[in-house]
Amino acid sequence: MDALAAVTKHARALLPERAVITDRARLRTYDCDGLTHHRVVPGLVVLPETAEQVASVVAACARHRVPFVARGSGTGLSGGALPHAAGVLIVTSRLRRILAVRPADERAVVEPGVINLDVTRAAAPYGYHYAPDPSSRQICSIGGNVAENSGGAHCLKYGFTAGHVVAADLVTPDGDLVTLGGEAPDAPGYDLLGTVVGAEGTLGVVTSVTVRLTRDPEAVTTLLAAFPGTDDAGAATSAIIAAGIVPAAIEMMDALAIEAAEAAVACGYPPGAGAVLIIELDGPAADVHAELATVTRLCASATELRIAADAAERELIWTGRRSAFAAVGRISPDYIVQDGVIPRTALPEVLRAITTLAADTGVRVANVFHAGDGNLHPLVLFDAAVPGQEDRAEDVSGAILDLCVTHGGSITGEHGVGVDKAKYLPRMFTDADLDTMQLVRCAFDPAGIANPGKIFPTPRLCGEIPRTHHAATEPPAAAEIF
């Protein structure tokens, strides 16, 4: 019996029939995540319903050296949940219980398959919410958020997923079920929880996540400010932050992104705007009132400034932003969603460089992004039916990442590395940096079966990783001394 067949037999004995998928046609529905131009049909799909079942499946994978990949809702944009053809896809969608909501401790305990927005819905009656809010929050899962350390518009003020996860149960690639972190702040020992959050499923599978709940603000105000161009909008963003205000969100969309959103959802943004900022202020009412006055003053170069009068108007402003990625499909048959990040102070310079790059290459780039924390999402447009366009778009997309790195930023802000960006990692990290990470990976996963092929440009067998790269500075006569 081959290894995958052995694991399949184990799964059939362990799980109910509906939870083990081997039929080729049904397997095919799991062949990609949100990065649809990478597709692999998994060897086996399982849908466990308990942590113990996850541990048992992973232990069987470890015994037989069969790769496994965990998948939440499959909305990831870097191919982090791309299956392995000879491996097991562990789908967490049936691990969807909210185990506890404890407002007095500001905590909720949820299974990984729980939908992001459902955590907020469960906390809402107590006046709390779950702060990290990816645009896909209606469908993406907490487990996927943990794997990718997901961000969202309100992460400017409230921080990424890593800042909101205080504990997790993890099935290690050996099949052990361990607990990382805890209820109390600052647990002793290594912060392995921090390492696991954002590890893109390469260190194990979380089966329970304890998250921090955030108190709903007393007041919320949403502004839509239209500018002649991204330079003015970028300058306003810098001015607001420099004034000491940290809005809940500052989002930017450029002319092309506005055009797309308008075509898709008729969000009613000011016609002819070169750029818009969506600025949300929240907190105590007195604060929001004072900050609104300052923000209005700092947006003096805006051609139009709208303040949402009620929840419906606020929702309409956000609908344009949240639908922007999908909306670009209205103005271009194909597009690449890029994700890079730069220090906020470099925003105007990098945006100008992207404009120049687009003009020089004739490739259209729509910009829609988290301006406040410098997290860019350039959408690089192309038509796959026109020979050469896709390659040119890929080149422009890569060049934008180079711009991010040379300005002190990073090749991904919140979408992860996955299969998509492994090749770019050496632009940020030295061999010693990457091998240090791979040694940690090997500590969790010596057999290399947890989501192999993701993140690292040159996966290595654990015994192959060099432990020392270069002689550190030696004293003059080192060779002679020893």
Place this chain on the structure above:
Amino acid sequence: MDALAAVTKHARALLPERAVITDRARLRTYDCDGLTHHRVVPGLVVLPETAEQVASVVAACARHRVPFVARGSGTGLSGGALPHAAGVLIVTSRLRRILAVRPADERAVVEPGVINLDVTRAAAPYGYHYAPDPSSRQICSIGGNVAENSGGAHCLKYGFTAGHVVAADLVTPDGDLVTLGGEAPDAPGYDLLGTVVGAEGTLGVVTSVTVRLTRDPEAVTTLLAAFPGTDDAGAATSAIIAAGIVPAAIEMMDALAIEAAEAAVACGYPPGAGAVLIIELDGPAADVHAELATVTRLCASATELRIAADAAERELIWTGRRSAFAAVGRISPDYIVQDGVIPRTALPEVLRAITTLAADTGVRVANVFHAGDGNLHPLVLFDAAVPGQEDRAEDVSGAILDLCVTHGGSITGEHGVGVDKAKYLPRMFTDADLDTMQLVRCAFDPAGIANPGKIFPTPRLCGEIPRTHHAATEPPAAAEIF
């Protein structure tokens, strides 16, 4: 030539004469850190002045399998910087340059030997400060803060060191110089920076730290509230947090701690108080004003409530708190500084249990602690000259940690595990948890030379760590299937 002699020769060739200490009398001055009842004279002390020198010394240690321990200012309270008799103590006090202060990016770059308060002093002209503020901030070093993930009174609102370090250069135990984290938020790859912060020097030596600067608040108000006892003070703490207010600090001292502080620094706390709370509110003036009204209302059970009229009064209030540990020396010849943490909601219950424990055993316990985040610092008093008292104090001190763990807390809040608490770690972690941590340690340090003997109750050779602990739940007929 023995191994230590070889490293000594290497150090002499590399470093100026003043930076290599081998004289027994001078070595003896480095024989302990703030946990003075553990003492070991180091085999060699070096005081490097550059990152390259640190890397070269560590590389020599790696070649000769000589243990090394990094030490900042030596103020740690868990013996994390206790030297190794056959090893090298790497003292970072000459790595004390502030390399950059960049208020526009809210960042400063400092070497590890820089004193905590000096970062704030360097940022002050720009209206910024470095938020984590251990009571020892006038003397403790940033490198030590990174090793211990240090907290402080204002960490209730602003978070621990881990939340304020965005990048670091690290010399790994192989002598490689790697960069972890970066200027931009959320770097791709594993969050090894998070693992290294708080790893108590077991994963390498940081040689440069990029920290987040925090804008000075518009307004600060400090209150001193006296209560009949810790129950009332604890209830007020819970009520303030439950009202949605996060003060910059809420500190509590009980009657015995007040008595000690009064004897030492004449801070003028209300005589006869059973407990005091020091509550500091900061932020926009309008906020602080509104919060002050609420806090005053929620402290209705206070017998006296003082609001500092100016900076001098504020300083006097804080002087009592900051001197409290040392002040206990006025009322007891010897004492143990304990450090545990509990969920805030368990505060009244645990304080009552400590009172019962003290009454039952006849051991005096003074409580002075960060009430807002549940971080207890019971001071367990004894007289070493009276036979049996030290042992009883140790027992009470350990029993307090048990109380913390059984109430969902942790055996250390901010002082670290070091040599002092390694034996308590199994009360919080299973063998699988601890071995997962040790596998990560081995990823960085296969030879086990970086601060050996700290943190882990049973240090293992890297080849000895079991990779799988228990069969995870098996399907019924597993034995038969395979």
